[in-house]
Amino acid sequence: MPMKRVISQCLKELMQFQRDRITVALALVLPLAVMLIYGYAIRLESKNIPISIQDFDNSFLSRTYVERIVATNQFVPTPLLRGDPTLSIDWGRAKATLVIPPNFSQSILTQTPVTVQVLVDGTDVNNARVIQNGIRAATQFFLSSSHLLPDRPQIQIVADVRLWFNPGRDEALYIVPGIFGVILWVFPSMLAAIAMVREKEEGTIVQIYASDLSATEWLLGKELAYFMVGVGEAILAFSVAAVLFGIRVRGDPTTLLVGTGIFLAAAVAFGLLVGARAGNQTGAVQGTAIAGFLTALLLSGFIYRIENIPMPLSLLSNVIPARYFILITRDAFVRGTGWSGIGVAPGAIALMGGLFFFGAIRTLRRMQFSD
Amino acid sequence: MNYLRHILSDRLWSLIIKEVQQILHNKQIIFLLLFPPTVQLLIFGLALNPAVTHLSLGVVDYSRSADSRALVSALVENQVFQVQTYESRQGDLENQVRTGQVTAGLVIPPDFSQSLARHQPAHVQVLIDGVDANTAGIAQGYMKQIIQRHTQTLNAGQRLPVETEVIFLYNPGLLSSWFFVPGVIGVVLTLTGSLVSSTTVIREKDVGTLEQLLMTPAAGWEILAAKIAPLFVLLMGDVLLASAIGRVIFGLPFRGNYGLFLLLSALYVLVCIGIGILLATLANNQQQVVLISFFFNVPLIQLSGAIAPIESMPPFFRALSFFDPLRHYVQIARSLILKDVGVEALWIHILALSVFAVLFLGVSINRFRTQLS
Numbered sequence: 001m002p003m004k005r006v007i008s009q010c011l012k013e014l015m016q017f018q019r020d021r022i023t024v025a026l027a028l029v030l031p032l033a034v035m036l037i038y039g040y041a042i043r044l045e046s047k048n049i050p051i052s053i054q055d056f057d058n059s060f061l062s063r064t065y066v067e068r069i070v071a072t073n074q075f076v077p078t079p080l081l082r083g084d085p086t087l088s089i090d091w092g093r094a095k096a097t098l099v100i101p102p103n104f105s106q107s108i109l110t111q112t113p114v115t116v117q118v119l120v121d122g123t124d125v126n127n128a129r130v131i132q133n134g135i136r137a138a139t140q141f142f143l144s145s146s147h148l149l150p151d152r153p154q155i156q157i158v159a160d161v162r163l164w165f166n167p168g169r170d171e172a173l174y175i176v177p178g179i180f181g182v183i184l185w186v187f188p189s190m191l192a193a194i195a196m197v198r199e200k201e202e203g204t205i206v207q208i209y210a211s212d213l214s215a216t217e218w219l220l221g222k223e224l225a226y227f228m229v230g231v232g233e234a235i236l237a238f239s240v241a242a243v244l245f246g247i248r249v250r251g252d253p254t255t256l257l258v259g260t261g262i263f264l265a266a267a268v269a270f271g272l273l274v275g276a277r278a279g280n281q282t283g284a285v286q287g288t289a290i291a292g293f294l295t296a297l298l299l300s301g302f303i304y305r306i307e308n309i310p311m312p313l314s315l316l317s318n319v320i321p322a323r324y325f326i327l328i329t330r331d332a333f334v335r336g337t338g339w340s341g342i343g344v345a346p347g348a349i350a351l352m353g354g355l356f357f358f359g360a361i362r363t364l365r366r367m368q369f370s371d
Numbered sequence: 372m373n374y375l376r377h378i379l380s381d382r383l384w385s386l387i388i389k390e391v392q393q394i395l396h397n398k399q400i401i402f403l404l405l406f407p408p409t410v411q412l413l414i415f416g417l418a419l420n421p422a423v424t425h426l427s428l429g430v431v432d433y434s435r436s437a438d439s440r441a442l443v444s445a446l447v448e449n450q451v452f453q454v455q456t457y458e459s460r461q462g463d464l465e466n467q468v469r470t471g472q473v474t475a476g477l478v479i480p481p482d483f484s485q486s487l488a489r490h491q492p493a494h495v496q497v498l499i500d501g502v503d504a505n506t507a508g509i510a511q512g513y514m515k516q517i518i519q520r521h522t523q524t525l526n527a528g529q530r531l532p533v534e535t536e537v538i539f540l541y542n543p544g545l546l547s548s549w550f551f552v553p554g555v556i557g558v559v560l561t562l563t564g565s566l567v568s569s570t571t572v573i574r575e576k577d578v579g580t581l582e583q584l585l586m587t588p589a590a591g592w593e594i595l596a597a598k599i600a601p602l603f604v605l606l607m608g609d610v611l612l613a614s615a616i617g618r619v620i621f622g623l624p625f626r627g628n629y630g631l632f633l634l635l636s637a638l639y640v641l642v643c644i645g646i647g648i649l650l651a652t653l654a655n656n657q658q659q660v661v662l663i664s665f666f667f668n669v670p671l672i673q674l675s676g677a678i679a680p681i682e683s684m685p686p687f688f689r690a691l692s693f694f695d696p697l698r699h700y701v702q703i704a705r706s707l708i709l710k711d712v713g714v715e716a717l718w719i720h721i722l723a724l725s726v727f728a729v730l731f732l733g734v735s736i737n738r739f740r741t742q743l744s
Binding site for chain 2 (some may be wrong): 023034040045046065090111113114116119129130131133137139140143144148149154155160161163164166173174235241242293303310317319334341
């Protein structure tokens with residue numbers, strides 16, 4: 001009965017896993033720790049950006065203007081250094097300097113257009129754009145609230161903007177479903193790879209050679225065992241996210257259930273492949289774990305839009321399973337459109353998982369297993 | 372003088388030579404020193420890009436007039452938006468936004484042109500996919516600005532009483548790689564440094580050759596110094612490799628003093644070696660090193676501002692990031708590579724890095740010595 005042998009191999013694997021207490025603790029605590037750090041610390045929208053102000057005019061109007069700019073929680077004023085508008089940016093104390101010319105209020109009163117200069121620290125690309133937009137919006141607001149806009153423009157176009165799914169622009173709603181894609185890939189695959197390498201390092205693989213267990217049965221046993229560990233991690237991650245970040249499944253839960261199952265299986269298969277290929281070098285596993293971690297983190301659209309990845313690299317991102325899983329989680333937790341919204345994602349993950357598992361079997365076949 | 376003679380003693384040199392040979396024999400470490408840093412720098416320098424451009428836009432134009440077409444072309448003019456589809460019914464467009472096929476939708480009502488002609492406020496509806504909160508916010512801001520500017524043009528180029536002229540210093544083209552590559556250099560040094568040094572130390576612990584070394588007359592500090600010296604040289608090689616890639620491929624300007632950059636990178640390399648040895652003393656075997664290093668490196672990278680800006684973190688994490696050595700190195704690297712500043716602007720980060728170097732090396736050497744005896 002091959003099925004029975006797979007199951008007993010799986011049970012043996014799980015027993016061995018739970019005996020190493022430190023590894024068990026790390027396997028459960030690490031994903032949560034990563035989730036907490038990412039869930040709370042990654043925010044892309046900048047607030048409280050330090051800005052220094054050089055007001056050459058120092059009139060009632062210019063002070064009102066400055067007040068308007070720092071009234072939003074987007075900017076906080078910070079002192080100018082030695083009267084030099086760029087020095088505070090050079091030294092990293094301010095991200096921008098607003099220079100108000102001496103003729104500011106006079107020009108406004110005589111209705112001649114006046115230009116204020118904004119020096120922005122361009123080293124931080126994301127913030128630079130946010131600052132540009134923020135200053136322009138605040139200037140507009142200053143003009144309309146001080147009744148300085150030309151009386152009633154003749155032509156007016158008003159955009160009524162609606163943000164779907166996330167009207168409050170809560171960033172956790174974007175980040176947390178992405179975190180699932182990172183941690184449920186990295187940790188199950190890493191544990192499986194470590195288990196594989198350990199077997200070779202300690203020489204216990206020789207005993208398997210001697211038994212009549214085939215390579216496929218042995219691998220399926222390991223796959224099943226670490227799949228179950230992964231399911232445990234997934235349940236833990238989903239529940240903690242529900243409690244701490246209020247992330248709940250919207251609509252049809254079957255996409256999430258099926259997607260998570262396929263994704264975990266693919267992650268474990270990837271780990272087995274890495275472990276099978278790595279010889280007995282844990283360093284190699286560590287290197288691969290880091291590489292896997294960074295690709296799942298950075299090429300999956302977890303933080304920045306996947307459309308921004310340029311051409312040859314965007315091909316690489318097409319074979320990152322986390323990318324497809326994040327599509328599924330964002331749909332399940334935020335959009336809620338169900339099977340119609342996720343397209344080929346489950347199929348793509350299953351295809352890659354199958355390739356990983358097949359690769360692991362082929363690698364092991366070259367060793368001395370019984371057929 | 373006696374001390375100096377001691378440092379340059381034959382024994383230390385032969386230990387160093389032994390370590391160098393061990394490393395050179397170990398193809399894996401050479402591989403880890405060359406391959407991942409190069410690949411990481413290239414991939415992340417190219418892939419990380421927070422720009423909000425070419426957002427896909429779906430349009431439902433019920434008005435079908437010259438005015439509505441002018442509005443659409445104003446929106447796509449500077450490439451923030453890109454028309455992907457024209458739909459004939461609003462329901463179809465809503466469906467596309469819902470499934471994420473388009474990021475933004477614009478609905479122009481049938482009476483758009485008439486309202487403009489009658490000088491009444493003409494409303495258009497904009498739907499934005501809010502799943503990516505940050506992009507949605509920026510898209511919303513752009514949408515309003517563009518429409519406002521378009522309105523101004525329609526009102527015969529009427530100028531606003533106050534206009535803003537924005538000048539981007541240091542990186543006028545806002546190249547995202549200029550922001551990310553200096554940060555990724557720090558990330559690469561952290562990962563490679565802690566990985567390589569923890570593997571070399573734990574291997575000796577695993578295989579049991581550490582006990583053999585202890586039998587020799589070499590003192591504990593000599594064993595460690597001999598381990599650290601070649602690692603230090605190799606990791607400095609990584610610094611040179613990384614700056615060459617940054618210079619040649621990404622065209623980083625390196626405006627500050629390059630000698631100072633090397634000096635401070637050396638300081639940070641020492642911090643990384645300290646972290647690596649600390650990891651090796653915390654773990655009992657190689658498997659645990661792999662897991663524990665995650666425990667260290669993930670927060671280290673995430674709080675450093677190398678990947679997402681520090682200004683956007685909640686206040687607690689912003690304060691916490693001050694205790695992250697990588698944050699200080701990233702700030703130093705960005706300042707020296709992009710701005711022409713010197714020690715006077717960076718002293719606080721240099722001070723912090725020195726404290727971390729002493730702290731990590733001190734603690735790890737101490738733990739290593741107590742574990743030896």
